[in-house]
Amino acid sequence: MILVWSYVGSILMLSERWLTEPDYSHGFVVPLFSIYLLWRRRDLLRQTSTITWSAVLTGCGLILAAGVMRWIGIYQQFDLLEPASLIPCLMGAFLIIGGWSWGKWSWPAVCFLVFMIPLPGFISGLLSQPLQRIGTIVSTFSLQTLGIPAIARGNVIYLTEARIGVVEACSGLRMLNVFFAITIAASFILNRPNWEKAVLILSAPLIGVVTNVMRITITGVAHEFFSRELADHLFHDLAGLLMMPIAVALLVLEAWLLKSLWLEGKAGRVNLGLGERKRLKTGDAT
Template sequence: MGQRWLSEPDYSHGFVVPLFSIFLLWRRKELLTLTPTVSPSAVLTGCLLVVLAGLMRWVGIYQQFDLLGPASLLPALMGVCLVIGGWSWGKWCWPAVFFLLFMIPLPGFISGQLSHPLQRIGTILSTFSLQTLGIPAIARGNVIYLTEARIGVVEACSGLRMLNVFFAITIGASLILKRPLWERAVLVLSAPLIGVVTNVMRITITGIAHEFFSRELADHLFHDLAGLLMMPIAIGLLIVEAWLLKRLWLEEEVDAKVDLGFGDRKRLHASEAT
């Protein structure tokens, strides 16, 4: 996995994922019991998870399915936690173990199946955006033809890299935010939409630069700078969405002195009569 993190830009965020998992363990430290009660059911479940991890590793090696090898690390870690600390440790560490899923690189055929639709969506929406802004643009395949230039929406511009990172950020935010479950679910489900929107913004900005500035400036300044700014913009959109969701339903603050119970009203009348 480390070799793929170093060699493939789409998964360079893999080095950060274990650090965030450690942060999750620290944030949930109040759930950690130093003298846990290990039940037989927890030990049995942990052993089964370790056996499952071994089977996944075996199938991954002998069937040459690269995804199962790294993925076997997750049930193995969870199984060890259950064997050592019981269900209390399982409740403490499961978010951190689950988040490690985002450090596992996808197999090449899955990345290809995802990148091609993202390329097409980015091309169509970016062409529509440029046309809406009054810039002549025509999409042919995954190439956008402008007045005197053309933009090829290649696999590097499909948005898959940003979508991988943004999914990890969104899931991480949902694990640490103290919000209702439905709000966190909406944030997670909106991650693909925000990822596509930011990628379309990047391609559109590059098209505007090609139309009104030189090609060299568009390629070396706007394209690279837009790529760097897209993730902060995506995080900003996520913050705005969380802010709006928080204000959709306002929690009523009930005064503790106001009691609506029948028994309290009866006692109140009795005290007034006295």
């Protein structure tokens, strides 16, 4: 209760940003998923909990670090540091209360809370500009490949009788934020080897860029062959809603491919091609 009372102002500040900034509207879901992770890993609590001095000292150090973060955030007017300090503070509290066994149980849920913190403005700016440029160039190439006359000038794609402005809000940063959270969440849930989880996480930026390029390309096709009203509806509404399910589908496809290309043998993991696996099943292989 003391922890909740101490951070109620920070939580309200975050809630306001989740409500007013579409890029971070997923923030409401993040704490709920963290609670789900705690429930999913509840079997770890059945292990014998031994509180050691090392766990207590580590927990105190994390709480002290959280206090320093809050002090810097308040006196240096860096607003995001105060809510971010909740993460080490929670981890420290778990270690003090339950020792290393509670730390092992809670660390994925606590670490996942980082996705509820909005990115600092300067980081958003650094990421948005290259994402805009990549989206513009690749989408222009995609439209040209489809036989549609398209020229990129800056972050604007000029078509035959229309133009598409890839502004900061359409850079794909929002999708990248959400998709990183989804891939990390999947890595906690999926019972797969660590290297497969790492591949899924590292592929998040690529899939995010691909889905945003698909969105811009579909809009260009609608501009060229249908109407401006339909294109605007696709760009701002329908395509934005569909891109996340498509991105999740690509993630599922990638996970399936990784699982299909590798077999678990008795002596370890063996890399086998799909054709070789079929022969093994039919008994043709020796």
